[in-house]
Amino acid sequence: MTTQTENRSPVDMIGSLRDELGRVIVGQKDLLDEVLLALVAGGHVLLEGVPGLGKTVLVKTLADCTGLSFSRVQFTPDLMPADITGSIILEETETGREFRFRRGPIFHSLVLADEINRATPKTQSALLEAMQEFQVTVGGEGHQLPRPFFVLATQNPIEMEGTYPLPEAQTDRFLVKLSVERPQPEELSEILRRTTGLKPPETERVLSAEDILDLQRLATQVLVADPLLDYVARLVCATHPGSEDCPQSVASFIRYGSSPRGAQALLKLGKARALSKGRDHLALEDVKTLAKAVFRHRIHLSFEGETEGVTPDAIVETILEEVSFEKDMD
Amino acid sequence: MNQDRRKPGPERLILTRLFSAQRRLRFVRSHRAALRWFAAGSALAALGLVLLWNWNLLPGPWQWLASAGRPRELLWLPFLTALGGFATCWLVMPNPRKAAYRLDQLLDSQERVLTSVDWIFSEKPRTVSSERLLQQSAELLEDEKRFRGLLKKLEPVSAGSQTLLLSLLLPLALLFALPPHTGLDPTAAVWMGESQVDQLTEDLLKELEDVNPENPEERLEKLLQELESQKTGDPEEADTKKELQRTVDQMLQEAEAQKKARDLLETLAERARQSQPMSAKDKEALEALRQSMKGADKKERLDQASESWQQGDFKEAAESLESLQQEAGQSAESQQQAAGEAASKGGLEPDGGQNFDEGQGDQFDGEGFAKGQGQGQGQSGQSEGEGQGQAGIGDQDGDGPSGGGAGKGTTQEDQGESIGAQGQQSLRRGDSESDWLEQYEHLHAPERTQYEKAQTRVEGQVGQDGPRFRTPEEGRGAVTEPADRQGSGGLLRYQEEAENAILREEVPADYRDNVRVYFESLDKGR
Numbered sequence: 001m002t003t004q005t006e007n008r009s010p011v012d013m014i015g016s017l018r019d020e021l022g023r024v025i026v027g028q029k030d031l032l033d034e035v036l037l038a039l040v041a042g043g044h045v046l047l048e049g050v051p052g053l054g055k056t057v058l059v060k061t062l063a064d065c066t067g068l069s070f071s072r073v074q075f076t077p078d079l080m081p082a083d084i085t086g087s088i089i090l091e092e093t094e095t096g097r098e099f100r101f102r103r104g105p106i107f108h109s110l111v112l113a114d115e116i117n118r119a120t121p122k123t124q125s126a127l128l129e130a131m132q133e134f135q136v137t138v139g140g141e142g143h144q145l146p147r148p149f150f151v152l153a154t155q156n157p158i159e160m161e162g163t164y165p166l167p168e169a170q171t172d173r174f175l176v177k178l179s180v181e182r183p184q185p186e187e188l189s190e191i192l193r194r195t196t197g198l199k200p201p202e203t204e205r206v207l208s209a210e211d212i213l214d215l216q217r218l219a220t221q222v223l224v225a226d227p228l229l230d231y232v233a234r235l236v237c238a239t240h241p242g243s244e245d246c247p248q249s250v251a252s253f254i255r256y257g258s259s260p261r262g263a264q265a266l267l268k269l270g271k272a273r274a275l276s277k278g279r280d281h282l283a284l285e286d287v288k289t290l291a292k293a294v295f296r297h298r299i300h301l302s303f304e305g306e307t308e309g310v311t312p313d314a315i316v317e318t319i320l321e322e323v324s325f326e327k328d329m330d
Numbered sequence: 331m332n333q334d335r336r337k338p339g340p341e342r343l344i345l346t347r348l349f350s351a352q353r354r355l356r357f358v359r360s361h362r363a364a365l366r367w368f369a370a371g372s373a374l375a376a377l378g379l380v381l382l383w384n385w386n387l388l389p390g391p392w393q394w395l396a397s398a399g400r401p402r403e404l405l406w407l408p409f410l411t412a413l414g415g416f417a418t419c420w421l422v423m424p425n426p427r428k429a430a431y432r433l434d435q436l437l438d439s440q441e442r443v444l445t446s447v448d449w450i451f452s453e454k455p456r457t458v459s460s461e462r463l464l465q466q467s468a469e470l471l472e473d474e475k476r477f478r479g480l481l482k483k484l485e486p487v488s489a490g491s492q493t494l495l496l497s498l499l500l501p502l503a504l505l506f507a508l509p510p511h512t513g514l515d516p517t518a519a520v521w522m523g524e525s526q527v528d529q530l531t532e533d534l535l536k537e538l539e540d541v542n543p544e545n546p547e548e549r550l551e552k553l554l555q556e557l558e559s560q561k562t563g564d565p566e567e568a569d570t571k572k573e574l575q576r577t578v579d580q581m582l583q584e585a586e587a588q589k590k591a592r593d594l595l596e597t598l599a600e601r602a603r604q605s606q607p608m609s610a611k612d613k614e615a616l617e618a619l620r621q622s623m624k625g626a627d628k629k630e631r632l633d634q635a636s637e638s639w640q641q642g643d644f645k646e647a648a649e650s651l652e653s654l655q656q657e658a659g660q661s662a663e664s665q666q667q668a669a670g671e672a673a674s675k676g677g678l679e680p681d682g683g684q685n686f687d688e689g690q691g692d693q694f695d696g697e698g699f700a701k702g703q704g705q706g707q708g709q710s711g712q713s714e715g716e717g718q719g720q721a722g723i724g725d726q727d728g729d730g731p732s733g734g735g736a737g738k739g740t741t742q743e744d745q746g747e748s749i750g751a752q753g754q755q756s757l758r759r760g761d762s763e764s765d766w767l768e769q770y771e772h773l774h775a776p777e778r779t780q781y782e783k784a785q786t787r788v789e790g791q792v793g794q795d796g797p798r799f800r801t802p803e804e805g806r807g808a809v810t811e812p813a814d815r816q817g818s819g820g821l822l823r824y825q826e827e828a829e830n831a832i833l834r835e836e837v838p839a840d841y842r843d844n845v846r847v848y849f850e851s852l853d854k855g856r
Contacts, residue, residue, distance in 0.1 A: 280460075329425045
């Protein structure tokens with residue numbers, strides 16, 4: 001643990017990072033919080049929003065504030081997996097020619113995969129191993145990625161032409177899917193004020209990579225009562241239409257629900273939230289607050305759900321209302 | 331150091347407070363359950379009062395409740411059910427984690443106590459975080475005074491729940507507002523189900539055995555005309571009167587059968603009305619009723635009712651049976667009335683049959699056999715003494731239609747001592763001064779004649795058990811045949827009935843062998 005961590009509490013550390021981000025990013029408070037929680041939880045974030053809402057700025061600012069190495073990959077249909085992971089090249093050396101692995105942009109702590117849905121599935125899948133196992137295998141040789149490793153992918157929900165929707169296996173690897181909302185008029189005014197002046201806002205580095213790793217370690221130590229674990233498990237089961245916990249009112253709108261990875265994600269994110277609130281234990285509130293962000297991209301709507309215009313968020317809300325926390329305690 | 335001893339550790343403090351919360355929750359839930367059950371008990375008591383008041387709406391097997399009246403003790407029911415509800419919840423201690431969660435809700439501590447309790451109960455590994463959490467929870471619960479205040483807010487029983495106590499007013503109001511209870515009339519036929527059908531069918535069949543198939547009304551009219559045409563003192567008048575008396579008796583008998591039929595119809599109609607499926611006994615009863623009915627129309631209606639019942643049209647069946655029941659009742663009354671009128675016209679005493687029975691009951695044993703009579707064929711139960719001495723030659727009266735009873739001595743001794751030769755006549759309406767009684771008392775030992783007549787008299791009308799002798803073989807009785815043959819016939823029938831009873835399992839299993847041995851010994855002796 002660094003000196004900084006010893007001196008500051010997790011609440012202060014996360015709070016300072018949030019404040020620093022807030023100097024550049026106007027509004028989007030929930031988005032900022034959830035991005036930070038995902039970072040503390042050691043997960044990856046899928047940002048969905050129309051262009052121009054500050055997604056790239058957010059990631060760049062985060063890199064600035066944490067001192068993490070940052071790379072941006074603009075996903076296009078002709079992008080190849082090697083363009084992301086790196087490739088083996090023949091290089092002239094003093095001793096002669098030899099093959100050397102040249103690292104791709106993924107070998108950074110903060111990776112912005114911009115418009116990830118524009119790349120082909122083959123390229124998208126290049127991220128799978130990196131996101132889950134924090135390593136890349138090229139030419140039969142595994143290469144460890146730097147820690148912390150944090151992927152922020154963005155996708156545009158409007159322009160669907162020429163896009164390749166992310167496969168379920170890919171989306172499941174994102175801890176949360178966050179929607180970037182359009183700024184309110186007053187927020188927009190503030191954005192204009194900050195970005196069109198002579199001096200754009202500057203940020204300071206408030207956390208180091210070690211601090212973030214410490215925060216991630218502390219988050220895993222947050223205590224979770226068994227009833228809460230059971231509740232998380234029942235929530236995940238309730239997202240499956242065949243489950244007895246699934247509310248009848250939404251069962252027909254769901255094609256299939258969250259994987260166990262969803263439960264893990266909810267618990268990890270909840271712990272991070274508890275840590276950010278200065279608690280040593282997980283609270284019911286943490287679970288309920290973060291359920292939408294975790295399940296949003298893990299609940300796949302049925303045809304009936306699509307035609308009815310039901311959103312996954314609405315389904316999660318119903319599930320949270322119907323599934324009782326006290327049920328198993330009687 | 332001493333302070334440390336006095337101050338409980340965080341775990342102990344948390345568990346102590348948790349137990350207090352559990353007890354509080356248990357009390358509150360028991361209280362709530364008691365209120366709910368109190369209301370249910372009140373409703374039950376009210377329902378009971380209404381049902382007891384309208385006991386005739388109950389299914390047959392439950393009509394005995396009518397005898398319960400409308401007891402005030404029913405008001406105990408809400409209190410007893412409330413006690414039961416309270417006890418049921420009191421025996422179950424609430425889940426400690428749930429109690430901890432409730433405390434968290436009360437303290438707004440975001441599941442801190444719950445996690446602490448879970449950590450203690452689950453014996454999870456202790457870390458710096460867990461120790462810190464336990465300490466924080468203990469601090470939350472440390473202030474006992476504050477905690478006591480919080481406990482009162484833990485699931486309070488709402489005022490709305492307390493209003494459930496007012497439900498007692500319902501049975502209370504019913505108890506005093508309903509009209510006074512009318513108990514079950516002692517003569518009322520409380521529904522007994524199939525057993526009643528069986529009993530009534532048996533009674534009806536018994537009555538039918540005694541009913542003469544000949545139309546008694548026509549015969550009565552004819553006899554009255556004959557009686558009018560005869561002069562007073564004419565020897566034929568006595569014969570006509572005898573015949574008239576017999577006819578009147580038959581009419582009364584038939585009226586009795588109609589009454590039995592009415593009772594049976596009423597019972598069957600009740601069963602049909604209660605939508606009870608037709609049983610084998612019901613079928614037997616309907617068949618017996620069919621036998622008892624005169625007229626194709628009635629039989630057809632009965633058949634229709636039976637069909638409706640079998641097809642499940644209970645209402646139709648009940649209505650048909652009810653109409654037949656009313657007609658049977660009316661028919662019984664009219665026949666009884668006609669018999670009474672005929673008796674008065676013919677100069678008969680209205681209760682002649684009864685007088686006769688009382689006066690001459692000793693002439694018959696339980697089976698209606700005449701005692702001490704010759705073998706001559708007399709009129710059934712009339713003990714006219716027309717038997718012709720030991721030879722027992724019957725006169726023309728012996729050829730009468732009933733022809734049972736007279737002339738059949740029950741024992742050989744009785745036959746031998748027959749007084750039939752004396753040709754004494756005593757009319758059926760016989761009085762206690764008749765000659766045969768003197769003869770009888772003269773012939774028999776005092777202990778056989780000093781009896782309570784009321785105890786040994788034959789109930790009912792003449793020939794109550796006569797049909798057994800109505801068959802030509804029995805009724806005519808050959809003059810030269812010994813009387814013991816008739817007696818043995820009775821014995822054989824008795825034995826046969828007893829064996830049937832054994833087969834029907836009416837005789838307890840332990841006694842069957844005894845009964846069989848008894849009859850075998852009788853058979854050997856004979």
